[in-house]
Amino acid sequence: MRSVAIVGLGLIGGSMAVDLRRRGFADEIIGVENDQLNAEAALKMGLADRIASAEEAFAQADIIVLAVPVDAAAKLLPQALDAVAGSERIVIDVCSVKEMMCRVAAGHRARANYVATHPMAGTEYSGPWAAMPGLFDGRACIFCDVEESSRKAVSRIEELYAALNMRVTYMRSDAHDMHVAYVSHISHVTSFALALTVLDKEKDEKHIFDLASGGFSSTVRLAKSNADMWVPILQQNRDNVLRVIDTYIEKMQDFRSAIDTLDGDEIRGLIEDANKIKRIIR
Amino acid sequence: MRSVAIVGLGLIGGSMAVDLRRRGFADEIIGVENDQLNAEAALKMGLADRIASAEEAFAQADIIVLAVPVDAAAKLLPQALDAVAGSERIVIDVCSVKEMMCRVAAGHRARANYVATHPMAGTEYSGPWAAMPGLFDGRACIFCDVEESSRKAVSRIEELYAALNMRVTYMRSDAHDMHVAYVSHISHVTSFALALTVLDKEKDEKHIFDLASGGFSSTVRLAKSNADMWVPILQQNRDNVLRVIDTYIEKMQDFRSAIDTLDGDEIRGLIEDANKIKRIIR
Numbered sequence: 001m002r003s004v005a006i007v008g009l010g011l012i013g014g015s016m017a018v019d020l021r022r023r024g025f026a027d028e029i030i031g032v033e034n035d036q037l038n039a040e041a042a043l044k045m046g047l048a049d050r051i052a053s054a055e056e057a058f059a060q061a062d063i064i065v066l067a068v069p070v071d072a073a074a075k076l077l078p079q080a081l082d083a084v085a086g087s088e089r090i091v092i093d094v095c096s097v098k099e100m101m102c103r104v105a106a107g108h109r110a111r112a113n114y115v116a117t118h119p120m121a122g123t124e125y126s127g128p129w130a131a132m133p134g135l136f137d138g139r140a141c142i143f144c145d146v147e148e149s150s151r152k153a154v155s156r157i158e159e160l161y162a163a164l165n166m167r168v169t170y171m172r173s174d175a176h177d178m179h180v181a182y183v184s185h186i187s188h189v190t191s192f193a194l195a196l197t198v199l200d201k202e203k204d205e206k207h208i209f210d211l212a213s214g215g216f217s218s219t220v221r222l223a224k225s226n227a228d229m230w231v232p233i234l235q236q237n238r239d240n241v242l243r244v245i246d247t248y249i250e251k252m253q254d255f256r257s258a259i260d261t262l263d264g265d266e267i268r269g270l271i272e273d274a275n276k277i278k279r280i281i282r
Numbered sequence: 283m284r285s286v287a288i289v290g291l292g293l294i295g296g297s298m299a300v301d302l303r304r305r306g307f308a309d310e311i312i313g314v315e316n317d318q319l320n321a322e323a324a325l326k327m328g329l330a331d332r333i334a335s336a337e338e339a340f341a342q343a344d345i346i347v348l349a350v351p352v353d354a355a356a357k358l359l360p361q362a363l364d365a366v367a368g369s370e371r372i373v374i375d376v377c378s379v380k381e382m383m384c385r386v387a388a389g390h391r392a393r394a395n396y397v398a399t400h401p402m403a404g405t406e407y408s409g410p411w412a413a414m415p416g417l418f419d420g421r422a423c424i425f426c427d428v429e430e431s432s433r434k435a436v437s438r439i440e441e442l443y444a445a446l447n448m449r450v451t452y453m454r455s456d457a458h459d460m461h462v463a464y465v466s467h468i469s470h471v472t473s474f475a476l477a478l479t480v481l482d483k484e485k486d487e488k489h490i491f492d493l494a495s496g497g498f499s500s501t502v503r504l505a506k507s508n509a510d511m512w513v514p515i516l517q518q519n520r521d522n523v524l525r526v527i528d529t530y531i532e533k534m535q536d537f538r539s540a541i542d543t544l545d546g547d548e549i550r551g552l553i554e555d556a557n558k559i560k561r562i563i564r
Binding site: 120121122123124139140142169179180182183184186187188189190191192193194195196197198199200201202211212214215216217218219220221222223224225226227230231232234235238241242244245246247248249251252253254255256259260262264267268270271272273274275276277278280281 | 402403404405406421422424451461462464465466468469470471472473474475476477478479480481482483484493494496497498499500501502503504505506507508509512513514516517520523524526527528529530531533534535536537538541542544546549550552553554555556557558559560562563
């Protein structure tokens with residue numbers, strides 16, 4: 001019997017729970033969930049077979065998944081590694097910043113039992129209510145610094161993500177953090193800023209939102225994302241995120257000055273360069 | 283028999299053609315399309331019954347719809363109004379900037395035959411291939427400065443948009459242009475800038491896009507939008523767009539400085555304020 005402990009039964013942890021069981025990877029899901037309401041909801045929805053304390057779960061599970069915000073995950077990681085030291089049991093996390101997590105694990109006697117992973121899937125919703133089957137299907141999962149993990153642990157976690165239908169990519173944790181700043185973190189910051197811009201205006205212009213079109217909704221969608229998750233991501237990935245924000249603000253300034261001077265050729269050049277994103281995003 | 287001339291059989295014009303005919307509002311669709319390939323495709327797809335020159339179409343149609351980029355529409359409007367002067371025939375445009383169009387029409391002897399409208403629907407695609415049934419269903423359509431149009435013309439165009447299942451809102455053209463700067467134009471500029479930021483990086487980091495997640499795709503989607511349409515919009519709505527860009531850059535700077543100083547409370551405050559967009563966008 002294979003038991004998987006999932007710490008944090010929110011969008012990611014809850015969705016993993018659903019698919020790991022229905023696809024036969026896990027025989028038992030042990031949920032660890034500090035929030036009482038979330039814990040009860042998760043049980044009621046059948047996301048976990050039982051709720052346990054972190055200590056209990058760390059002592060019992062074959063695989064421990066840390067699916068909490070990255071600051072909480074960084075605190076729990078040494079404790080989880082202490083619990084699995086000397087065994088073949090495995091700890092993974094699913095956070096979207098990896099360098100700090102790998103630094104926390106570095107030098108721990110159970111470092112080889114830890115696999116740093118980032119399943120790149122999600123929605124702008126959170127909590128056990130946001131969990132859904134199939135969330136990970138066809139998406140990319142990044143494994144970081146796998147040379148620090150035991151081969152056996154890595155291959156078992158590859159099986160786990162195979163059960164989630166993810167394609168695995170391998171990367172150094174510092175390269176990972178730089179890449180996700182570009183393809184994920186900046187999108188969240190731009191959406192937050194867009195929401196703040198429009199909400200500011202709305203104070204005196206109540207009906208502005210009657211007009212909100214599909215384009216606006218899709219651009220601002222990520223602004224619904226949860227602060228508990230995003231504050232520590234932006235803190236831990238500060239240097240990369242700041243670099244991307246600076247480039248981004250430069251591009252906005254390029255647009256601003258082209259529009260200000262009514263320079264049609266310049267505006268067209270910027271838009272046509274931006275259009276090249278078509279070859280990448282379907 | 284009611285004939286509708288549609289100048290520009292792209293996403294908007296083509297989609298109007300489809301629904302106006304299948305819902306019985308138009309008996310005949312006369313297409314005006316300068317691009318030969320688009321014209322042939324539109325005929326083949328059955329978007330129009332026949333292709334005519336602007337002169338012919340302006341002389342014959344009961345309703346003339348200008349569905350070309352706003353700079354082209356502003357040039358065609360006087361000619362279309364000349365053609366309908368003294369009749370009960372009507373000219374409308376569907377551009378997403380309205381003040382300039384209304385200024386062009388102002389004082390024309392056939393001003394009362396013109397209704398300035400903005401059906402707020404669309405996708406990031408363009409051309410007759412992008413046309414689709416049902417594009418307008420349930421969306422808002424803004425009529426501007428209707429007191430300058432004849433009541434009969436307004437009520438006939440209300441029927442036209444009723445056939446497209448749109449809900450009509452009335453607004454002054456200057457208020458319209460300010461509002462759309464917030465709920466539409468800025469979203470396009472932020473998407474263009476995001477695409478440029480990420481494409482810049484991609485030059486030396488080829489595999490960055492393997493990782494592009496759903497969040498990134500939705501935020502950058504509008505960056506596929508067509509320059510022919512967007513250059514004149516950004517030019518004609520310059521003052522409003524610049525104001526929104528400035529507020530937006532300020533919000534980005536707020537994030538930048540909160541992240542730079544690792545000020546968790548400040549980052550949290552910004553994100554939680556941005557989250558209030560939830561009450562507006564489902």
